[in-house]
Amino acid sequence: MPYIITEERRDVYREVSHLSRIAKARALTGDGPSPLHPIYTPRLNPALLMPQLPKNGLSSLSLFSGGGGLDLGFDLAGFHHVASYEIIPVCGDTLLGNRPSWQIFSGVNGDVRKADWRIYKGKVDVIHGGPPCQPFSIAGHRKGSEDERNMWPEFTRAVLEVMPRAFIAENVLGMIDTKFSQYIDQNVLTPLKQYRIVTFKLHAADFGIPQSRQRVFFVGFRDDVDYDRFEVPAPTHSFVHLQTKRRQSIKIQTSINFLDLFDDERDTKSRCMGVREALGLPDIGIDALAPTMRSGFTGPRNSTSIVNSAASVKLWEQLEIWPNGVGESREKAQLFVAKNGHFRLSVQDCAIIQGFPETWRFSGSVYKVLGQLGNSVSPPMAYSVATTVSRSLLR
Ligand SMILES: C[S@@+](CC[C@H](N)C(=O)[O-])C[C@H]1O[C@@H](n2cnc3c(N)ncnc32)[C@H](O)[C@@H]1O
Numbered sequence: 001m002p003y004i005i006t007e008e009r010r011d012v013y014r015e016v017s018h019l020s021r022i023a024k025a026r027a028l029t030g031d032g033p034s035p036l037h038p039i040y041t042p043r044l045n046p047a048l049l050m051p052q053l054p055k056n057g058l059s060s061l062s063l064f065s066g067g068g069g070l071d072l073g074f075d076l077a078g079f080h081h082v083a084s085y086e087i088i089p090v091c092g093d094t095l096l097g098n099r100p101s102w103q104i105f106s107g108v109n110g111d112v113r114k115a116d117w118r119i120y121k122g123k124v125d126v127i128h129g130g131p132p133c134q135p136f137s138i139a140g141h142r143k144g145s146e147d148e149r150n151m152w153p154e155f156t157r158a159v160l161e162v163m164p165r166a167f168i169a170e171n172v173l174g175m176i177d178t179k180f181s182q183y184i185d186q187n188v189l190t191p192l193k194q195y196r197i198v199t200f201k202l203h204a205a206d207f208g209i210p211q212s213r214q215r216v217f218f219v220g221f222r223d224d225v226d227y228d229r230f231e232v233p234a235p236t237h238s239f240v241h242l243q244t245k246r247r248q249s250i251k252i253q254t255s256i257n258f259l260d261l262f263d264d265e266r267d268t269k270s271r272c273m274g275v276r277e278a279l280g281l282p283d284i285g286i287d288a289l290a291p292t293m294r295s296g297f298t299g300p301r302n303s304t305s306i307v308n309s310a311a312s313v314k315l316w317e318q319l320e321i322w323p324n325g326v327g328e329s330r331e332k333a334q335l336f337v338a339k340n341g342h343f344r345l346s347v348q349d350c351a352i353i354q355g356f357p358e359t360w361r362f363s364g365s366v367y368k369v370l371g372q373l374g375n376s377v378s379p380p381m382a383y384s385v386a387t388t389v390s391r392s393l394l395r
Pocket residue numbers: 063064065066067068069070071085086087088091110111112113129130131132133151372375376377378
């Protein structure tokens with residue numbers, strides 16, 4: 001269920017957050033309760049899920065780049081980065097901080113509505129991007145094409161002006177709801193009819209990420225041969241063990257059809273860690289995929305919580321992890337003891353839960369980092385798409 005709150009409830013949250021700010025300030029000056037948890041060493045290193053591949057001779061242009069989930073996946077898969085376009089300045093800072101040699105357009109210069117894509121014609125093999133998903137997200141109001149944040153027409157304009165060999169667009173699952181089928185026809189399939197398009201959904205845990213997170217992908221090819229060679233990325237990991245446990249003890253939303261499709265295959269894959277194991281937390285007899293992380297750039301502003309739904313609060317509790325007031329560092333998270341004694345997350349932990357290697361540094365304050373994380377495609381998922389697309393394009 002989406003998180004819908006009344007004004008009264010909002011007032012309660014305001015008060016709680018005020019008190020929490022005071023408690024945090026005291027804790028960080030050493031005037032709070034003694035830490036209950038050591039600083040744990042994570043067991044999951046997302047870098048190992050996506051080893052750097054040699055340059056493949058293909059180039060990619062990134063739209064709606066955010067904090068770089070897709071960009072990083074394509075980079076590690078061997079693509080040459082041509083440029084990134086992103087309207088939020090702090091996202092541009094993150095991209096440039098990690099890849100100083102990249103061409104990054106951010107802020108007003110990164111607004112895709114102002115770009116003339118024809119300068120890239122003949123210079124780009126692939127365009128990728130995640131047009132803002134709020135118009136389709138269950139957490140938003142689902143206005144589709146009437147929502148002014150609907151950027152799909154801009155994405156298709158870029159593809160038609162550049163005519164790359166392939167495009168990759170991703171979005172939230174809400175977009176393939178039957179309610180939007182006409183929208184997809186009119187705004188994606190019809191304008192891009194010169195491309196043959198494959199649509200599929202992926203689950204982050206199929207690629208070793210300890211989070212319940214699914215995305216839908218639209219991959220289009222200009223050439224029939226490339227299209228015929230394309231195969232939907234196969235899962236590298238199994239999370240059936242976490243799923244079974246979750247089904248027995250914790251009831252949360254799951255896509256049964258999708259699970260049925262891959263259950264047999266998952267058994268032969270590497271084991272996906274649960275979130276506790278991934279973060280190096282001690283065994284408490286239960287582990288599970290983390291609930292989907294919310295985006296800090298949507299819903300209530302400046303939030304340092306990653307809670308996405310009322311149902312997820314229960315799961316975080318069972319996992320004995322505190323998902324609110326995320327710490328700026330592991331040291332600060334340790335000092336600020338959660339009232340219920342549960343393990344408080346830091347932004348570094350959240351990055352691991354989203355599949356970013358620790359070497360990828362995010363710019364900005366905690367809520368801005370969480371915004372970039374919550375908006376992103378998990379890089380190992382992006383990597384799996386990038387490698388399958390490159391296999392189709394390389395002869
Ligand atoms: C779903 S996020 C993309 C996340 C990214 N693909 C990743 O993997 O990290 C959508 C991004 O589009 C950006 N955006 C929205 N309107 C834009 C515009 N007019 N021009 C450029 N970027 C825009 C948002 O700021 C947001 O970062």
